[in-house]
Amino acid sequence: xxxxxxxxxxxxxxxxxxxxxxxxxxxxxxxxxxxxxxxxxxxxxxxxxxxxxxxxxxxxxxxxxxxxxxxxxxxxxxxxxxxxxxxxxxxxxxxxxxxxxxxxxxxxxxxxxxxxxxxxxxxxxxxxxxxxxxxxxxxxxxxxxxxxxxxxxxxxxxxxxxxxxxxxxxxxxxxxxxxxxxxxxxxxxxxxxxxxxxxxxxxxxxxxxxxxxxxxxxxxxxxxxxxxxxxxxxxxxxxxxxxxxxxxxxxxxxxxxxxxxxxxxxxxxxxxxxxxxxxxxxxxxxxxxxxxxxxxxxxxxxxxxxxxx
Amino acid sequence: xxxxxxxxxxxxxxxxxxxxxxxxxxxxxxxxxxxxxxxxxxxxxxxxxxxxxxxxxxxxxxxxxxxxxxxxxxxxxxxxxxxxxxxxxxxxxxxxxxxxxxxxxxxxxxxxxxxxxxxxxxxxxxxxxxxxxxxxxxxxxxxxxxxxxxxxxxxxxxxxxxxxxxxxxxxxxxxxxxxxxxxxxxxxxxxxxxxxxxxxxxxxxxxxxxxxxxxxxxxxxxxxxxxxxxxxxxxxxxxxxxxxxxxxxxxxxxxxxxxxxxxxxxxxxxxxxxxxxxxxxxxxxxxxxxxxxxxxxxxxxxxxxxxxxxxxxxxxxxxxxxxxxxxxxxxxxxxxxxxxxxxxxxxxxxxxxxxxxxxxxxxxxxxxxxxxxxxxxxxxxxxxxxxxxxxxxxxxxxxxxxxxxxxxxxxxxxxxxxxxxxxxxxxxxxxxxxxxxxxxxxxxxxxxxxxxxxxxxxxxxxxxxxxxxxxxxxxxxxxxxxxxxxxxxxxxxxxxxxxxxxxxxxxxxxxxxxxxxxxxxxxxxxxxxxxxxxxxxxxxxxxxxxxxxxxxxxxxxxxxxxxxxxxxxxxxxxxxxxxxxxxxxxxxxxxxxxxxxxxxx
Numbered sequence: 061x062x063x064x065x066x067x068x069x070x071x072x073x074x075x076x077x078x079x080x081x082x083x084x085x086x087x088x089x090x091x092x093x094x095x096x097x098x099x100x101x102x103x104x105x106x107x108x109x110x111x112x113x114x115x116x117x118x119x120x121x122x123x124x125x126x127x128x129x130x131x132x133x134x135x136x137x138x139x140x141x142x143x144x145x146x147x148x149x150x151x152x153x154x155x156x157x158x159x160x161x162x163x164x165x166x167x168x169x170x171x172x173x174x175x176x177x178x179x180x181x182x183x184x185x186x187x188x189x190x191x192x193x194x195x196x197x198x199x200x201x202x203x204x205x206x207x208x209x210x211x212x213x214x215x216x217x218x219x220x221x222x223x224x225x226x227x228x229x230x231x232x233x234x235x236x237x238x239x240x241x242x243x244x245x246x247x248x249x250x251x252x253x254x255x256x257x258x259x260x261x262x263x264x265x266x267x268x269x270x271x272x273x274x275x276x277x278x279x280x281x282x283x284x285x286x287x288x289x290x291x292x293x294x295x296x297x298x299x300x301x302x303x304x305x306x307x308x309x310x311x312x313x314x315x316x317x318x319x320x321x322x323x324x325x326x327x328x329x330x331x332x333x334x335x336x337x338x339x340x341x342x343x344x345x346x347x348x349x350x351x352x353x354x355x356x357x358x359x360x361x362x363x364x365x366x367x368x369x
Numbered sequence: 370x371x372x373x374x375x376x377x378x379x380x381x382x383x384x385x386x387x388x389x390x391x392x393x394x395x396x397x398x399x400x401x402x403x404x405x406x407x408x409x410x411x412x413x414x415x416x417x418x419x420x421x422x423x424x425x426x427x428x429x430x431x432x433x434x435x436x437x438x439x440x441x442x443x444x445x446x447x448x449x450x451x452x453x454x455x456x457x458x459x460x461x462x463x464x465x466x467x468x469x470x471x472x473x474x475x476x477x478x479x480x481x482x483x484x485x486x487x488x489x490x491x492x493x494x495x496x497x498x499x500x501x502x503x504x505x506x507x508x509x510x511x512x513x514x515x516x517x518x519x520x521x522x523x524x525x526x527x528x529x530x531x532x533x534x535x536x537x538x539x540x541x542x543x544x545x546x547x548x549x550x551x552x553x554x555x556x557x558x559x560x561x562x563x564x565x566x567x568x569x570x571x572x573x574x575x576x577x578x579x580x581x582x583x584x585x586x587x588x589x590x591x592x593x594x595x596x597x598x599x600x601x602x603x604x605x606x607x608x609x610x611x612x613x614x615x616x617x618x619x620x621x622x623x624x625x626x627x628x629x630x631x632x633x634x635x636x637x638x639x640x641x642x643x644x645x646x647x648x649x650x651x652x653x654x655x656x657x658x659x660x661x662x663x664x665x666x667x668x669x670x671x672x673x674x675x676x677x678x679x680x681x682x683x684x685x686x687x688x689x690x691x692x693x694x695x696x697x698x699x700x701x702x703x704x705x706x707x708x709x710x711x712x713x714x715x716x717x718x719x720x721x722x723x724x725x726x727x728x729x730x731x732x733x734x735x736x737x738x739x740x741x742x743x744x745x746x747x748x749x750x751x752x753x754x755x756x757x758x759x760x761x762x763x764x765x766x767x768x769x770x771x772x773x774x775x776x777x778x779x780x781x782x783x784x785x786x787x788x789x790x791x792x793x794x795x796x797x798x799x800x801x802x803x804x805x806x807x808x809x810x811x812x813x814x815x816x817x818x819x820x821x822x823x824x825x826x827x828x829x830x831x832x833x834x835x836x837x838x839x840x841x842x843x844x845x846x847x848x849x850x851x852x853x854x855x856x857x858x859x860x861x862x863x864x865x866x867x868x869x870x871x872x873x874x875x876x877x878x879x880x881x882x883x884x885x886x887x888x889x890x891x892x893x894x895x896x897x898x899x900x901x902x903x904x905x906x907x908x909x910x911x912x913x914x915x916x917x918x919x920x921x922x923x924x925x926x927x928x929x930x931x932x933x934x935x936x937x938x939x940x941x942x943x944x945x946x947x948x949x950x951x952x953x954x955x956x957x958x959x960x961x962x963x964x965x966x967x968x969x970x
Contacts, residue, residue, distance in 0.1 A: 073396075106880050108497050109873070138880075145876045148869060175879070182872065182923070190862025192927065213912075220924050230931050230938075255912060259920040266928045270935075274951050289913035291540075292901045293504045299537050308628045312945070315952030315959075333529060333745055336630035338806045339621070342738075354953055355960045 092117065095124040095131040102138055111146040115139065129166050136163035137172040144179060153183050174214035177205045181218060198225050216256040219245060223263050227270070235270035238263070258287040274313040281305060303327035304336055307343070317347050419453040421759040423766060424478035426457040426471070428464040428485065429749065432699065437782035444778070445769050452762055461485070472498040472754070479757035480767060483544045483750045489870060492538055496877060499752040500760055501541040504901065505768065506531055512772030517791065523768065526789050529747040538874070540917050544750035545771045547779065549786040551746065551801030552607050554724075555701060556690045557683070558717040559710040564595060564689070570721035574612075574659070574733065577724035581666040584689055599688035600667035603676035605832075607692040611723040611743065613660050614810025616736040617652040621811045622946045626932065632811040635860060638853045639936045645944060648842045648849075653812055655736035657831070657838040659726070664832060672832050684708060686716070692723075695801045699784040702797075720800035743803030747788045814849065816856035823848050854937065861930055871922035878915035885911035 092098035102117030118138045125132040140159030143152045160180040164173045184201035185192065192198070202218040202225070209215030223238045242260050245251055261284035268277035285302045307323035310316040324340045331337065425438065435458050442454040457478055459467050465485040471477035472494060486494065506524035513519050513526065524531035527546060534544035556570050564584045571577045581597035588594050600608070624640030625632050632640075640646040668674075668682060682688040684704045693701055698720075708716045725741055726733035751770075753763045769775045776789040786798050815824040827845055830836045836844075889895040889904035896903030936942040948956075 100884075103880050103884050107877055109493070109877070141876050141880070145869070145873045147873070151869075175883075179876075185868075187865045187868045190859075190866050192865065217916075217919065217924065220920075224924055224928055227931065228927050230935055255916050256920075259916065259924060262920070262925060263928065266931065269932070274949055289909070289916075291503075291910055291913065292899050292906055293910070294507045294542075296507075297540070299535075299540070304630075305628070312947065312952060313949050315948065315955030317956065331530070333805045335742055335744065335809065338739060338742060338808065339630050341806070350948065351956060351960065354948075354956050357957075 092120065093124070095121040095126075095128055095135065098124060099131060099134055099138070102135075106138065106142065111142050111150070115142050118142070130170075133163050133166040133170065133172045136160075136166065137176050140176060141179060144183065153186070156180070156183060168208075171212070174205075174209040174212040177209060178202075178214040178218050181205050181221075185221075195225050195228060211250050213255065216245075216251060216254050220256060220259050220263060224266075227263070227266055230270060232271055235267040239267040239271070242267070255289065258284055258289075261287060274309075278306070278309045278314050281309060298330070301327065301331065301334075301336075303330065304340070307340065311343060311347065317351060321347060418451060420451040421762045422453040422455065423480065423757065423759055423763050424455045424457055425480040425751070425766070426459060426468075426478035427482035427749075427751075428459050428461045429482070430458055430460060431696065432703075433783040434458075437779050440782050441770055441775060441779045444775070445766055448769075449762075449765075452766075454766065469494075472756075475756045477754045477756055479754060479759065479763035480751045481754055483752050484748075489867065492536065492874070493870070495536060495543045495752070496539060496874060498755055499543055500755055500757075500764075501539075501543060502534070502545060502753065502764070502767075503542045505764060506534075506542040506545075510768050510772050512769050512775060516773045518773050518789075523771065526773070527747060527771070528745045528788055528790055533747045534750050534752075538918065538921075540914055544752040545767055546747040546750045546788045547770055547776060548749040548783070549745060549747045549788045550695050551743065551786065551803050552611060552692060552694045553801050554690055554721045555683070555693050555698070556719045556721060557686065557688075557705075557708070558719040559714070560595075560686060560689050560716065561719075563711060570690070570719060570724065572722065572724055573730070574662075574724045574726045575730055578662055578666070581690075585666060589687065593687065596668045596682060596688040597666035597690060598663070598668075599679040599682040599691040600664070600671035601674040601676055601679040602672055604679055604692050605672075607694075608663065608723075610810070611692075611741055612663065612725060613656050614812075615725070615741045615808045616656040616659060616733060617650070617810050617812035618738065618808035619652050619736065619811070620646060620650060623944060624942075625811075625945050626936075626942055628945050631809075632813065634813045634816050635857055635933055637813055638816060638849075638857055639933065639942055642850060642853065643936060643940050643942055645942065648814070648846050650812065652736045653814075654838060655733045656812075657841070659733060660832070664834075672829060680704065686710075695786055695798060698797065698801070720797060722800075722804065738808060740804050740807040742805070742807035742809045745803050745805065749785075749788070814845075816849075816853055817860060818856055819852045820849055820856055823852075857933065857937075861933065864930075865926070868923075868926075871918075871926075875915065875919045875923055878911070878918050882908070882911040882915045 092101050098117045098121035102114045102121060105111075105114035105117060118135045121135040122132060122139075125135060136159050140156045140163060143156035143159060145151065157180055160176040163176040164180075167173055181201035181204065185198045199222055202221045205218035206215055206222060210219070223242055226234055226238050242264050246257060246260055251257065261280050264280040265277055265284065268274070268280060281302075285300070285306075291297060303323040303326040307320050307327060310323060311320035321344060324344050327334075328337050328340050427434075427438075429435075435456060438456050442456065445454060446452060455478075464482075468477070468481065468485065471481075477498065481499075483491070483495070483499075507522050509520055510518070510523040510526060513521070513523075518526045523545075524535075524542060528549055529546070531542055531545065533546045535542050554570060558568075561567055561570065561580070561584075564587050565580045567580055571580055584595050584597040586594075620632055620637070620640075621630065623646040624636045626636050626639070627633075637646070641648065664671075668679075668688070671679070679688075679691060680701065683691040683701070686708050691701075702718060705716065705718060710716050723741065726737040728734045728737070730737065751767055753760055753767065757763050770779055771789065773789050773792060776787045777792045777794075780787040780792075780794070784795075784798070786794055786801060815821040823845060827836065827841050831838070831841050885904070885908040889908040892904040895905035895908065898905040898909040900906055932942075
């Protein structure tokens with residue numbers, strides 16, 4: 061009897077232990093039985109940065125896709141993204157490129173092909189030891205995406221990457237060229253409703269900076285602000301503190317003191333506890349003083365008249 | 370063989386019984402015991418009638434905080450009897466490890482105090498493990514109904530506009546700050562009166578230093594000189610932020626090139642390198658002069674002392690002034706409770722803002738062009754975790770704590786300043802209210818690596834009077850210029866090194882946008898994109914979030930460096946707060962036209 065009790069106790073413990081092990085073990089990913097379910101699960105894991113589990117789901121989705129080309133393409137694109145962005149050293153640019161290429165090959169004209177092309181191009185811009193690779197390679201990679209997917213948001217993003225890389229040489233000649241290309245982009249009806257218009261205006265501002273075009277900078281700052289996405293959940297969001305930016309540009313760059321006063325007062329009213337309020341108030345006082353000083357300069361009226369001719 | 374009734378040794382059979390069954394009995398008892406503990410804990414977590422149990426986790430073990438939260442839990446459960454709230458107070462030293470394992474394990478409390486984690490990692494945690502509060506922030510707090518804040522968006526009801534809980538990288542509000550903190554000067558009012566005849570701490574620096582001189586010249590009954598200011602390495606930063614550094618404010622006009630109202634380490638270096646500003650700047654000289662004047666009133670050897678040594682001096686009645694934050698004020702008052710004045714009466718404590726030079730101060734008036742800006746340091750921030758089984762209840766409780774009435778009550782119990790605007794507070798704490806318009810430091814003279822070490826070494830020598838300001842700058846200036854360019858380049862390289870993390874985040878936003886589009890397509894009727902909560906709105910917002918993040922980090926990042934490289938290459942950068950020639954021309958032209966029009970009339 062003692063032997064039986066002993067045997068029983070050991071068997072119980074073994075059963076409990078086995079149960080714990082079985083519950084704890086996981087083959088990775090979900091047990092989705094359709095590609096759609098596996099894809100959904102995969103994206104959930106991806107959003108949670110659970111890359112191994114996400115990868116398992118997308119591999120499963122690929123296996124379950126069968127004739128569903130769209131599902132297969134999405135699974136391949138997602139795999140490319142995982143191999144691309146998962147935390148080093150687990151990333152693998154070679155596998156990422158292969159997955160992106162596979163996704164593109166399934167349906168070269170589709171949404172996922174465009175996103176695959178963009179993110180494949182992004183690999184050419186990977187920083188190594190804190191340095192960007194040479195501009196030629198980066199430009200060529202993004203330009204390929206622009207050439208194939210100009211009207212797609214991925215192609216628009218690639219276009220802006222191209223323009224930003226060009227501006228790295230910081231020369232007026234390049235700034236003129238980039239400015240003209242972006243103005244053409246903004247004027248093109250194909251991009252009339254593009255969500256990338258705000259970024260485009262931002263890059264125009266960089267061109268204005270290189271070219272010392274103060275009026276252009278002011279105008280493009282305004283357009284940058286006007287082309288923002290207004291989030292219905294937070295319609296008054298203003299991370300750029302736009303009134304502050306416009307006030308300073310109006311005062312110091314283009315000499316529109318009335319606009320400067322308007323924007324300083326709007327800023328003070330909206331952000332009364334902000335660190336910059338003291339400066340804003342000092343500038344409001346200084347505006348009057350500046351006007352008086354400028355007018356008191358010798359021959360200021362004559363000089364002003366001659367300058368405006 | 371013995372046949373007597375004496376004890377005989379146990380036989381082998383009996384030994385075997387003990388050896389075999391005692392371990393099994395112990396294991397079984399432990400198992401049953403653990404079952405009991407788990408069951409009783411579950412019962413405590415979910416008393417009968419509970420439909421939702423939420424947990425709130427934080428690291429504030431200071432006196433009063435747990436009691437304050439317990440009091441609010443009791444209030445909340447009076448309103449919502451079916452909700453049970455459990456508080457998890459975790460020691461500060463282990464909080465970051467605990468927070469990380471809880472989040473990763475999916476067992477985190479519903480509400481978590483956010484902090485104790487480096488920002489780049491925190492951003493990843495916020496995106497992955499916390500729910501955005503943006504929608505709540507944009508709407509009025511229902512618990513403010515019946516008050517003057519009834520129709521005010523929740524974010525606007527906080528002293529800092531809830532900016533401390535807004536994460537620009539994510540374009541979302543992720544946390545609500547529940548308390549405000551401030552730093553001020555505590556003083557032994559009774560001792561000040563006895564030694565100087567003054568009833569209050571002087572608000573001007575000149576008067577303050579004169580009082581300190583008088584204090585220094587007198588001795589206590591044991592023959593020890595009184596110490597005007599109890600200082601330490603811990604307290605140095607407060608003096609630096611609220612008195613010394615603001616003297617450098619005018620440097621903003623010389624090198625705030627991006628016009629954000631502040632001077633970054635890169636901007637200052639460019640300004641110095643390109644000759645727009647020098648280390649013999651009047652503001653910097655004034656700063657070091659003020660340091661000299663004030664430090665003469667600290668106790669000897671203060672640089673090697675910690676907070677407690679300085680507090681000890683104060684609560685012993687040997688020092689008159691000490692700086693402190695609101696988080697410590699209650700403790701200081703408690704420790705000084707038994708302090709008696711020379712007449713045997715309990716001492717009176719006072720609170721004052723830091724004294725500062727007035728505009729007509731003969732030595733520092735030119736540098737100090739205003740009062741000191743005291744950033745409304747709003748903290749004690751809480752977010753709602755994604756693993757919460759009752760996120761709507763967690764958010765509701767957070768809004769309760771962040772309402773006018775709730776926030777006042779909670780902070781009243783804790784002894785802290787409420788973070789919600791227009792709330793009453795005890796007179797002692799009212800003196801910690803920050804001054805919200807003024808000057809601040811604008812000459813951060815160390816870039817990184819070698820320059821930080823060099824600066825710290827020379828600064829420490831200066832603090833103890835071993836070198837003069839001129840010696841300091843004579844040694845530091847060449848070093849700064851020699852090493853600065855390489856250190857600036859390293860800062861830029863470090864910024865670029867965050868690219869893999871940025872790509873991860875951008876990819877997450879992209880994934881969410883793709884899914885939002887799929888949901889909108891599957892919904893049959895995506896609805897109006899301007900209406901909150903419709904599939905169309907979620908899709909539009911998700912794509913906007915992706916574009917914002919990608920634009921700021923991946924598309925436009927190289928452009929942010931161009932000004933720095935241009936300034937380094939050309940040796941030129943214009944003064945940011947000077948009118949351009951175009952601006953001057955336009956102002957003159959307008960004035961001339963106005964004058965001409967007036968003449969015609």
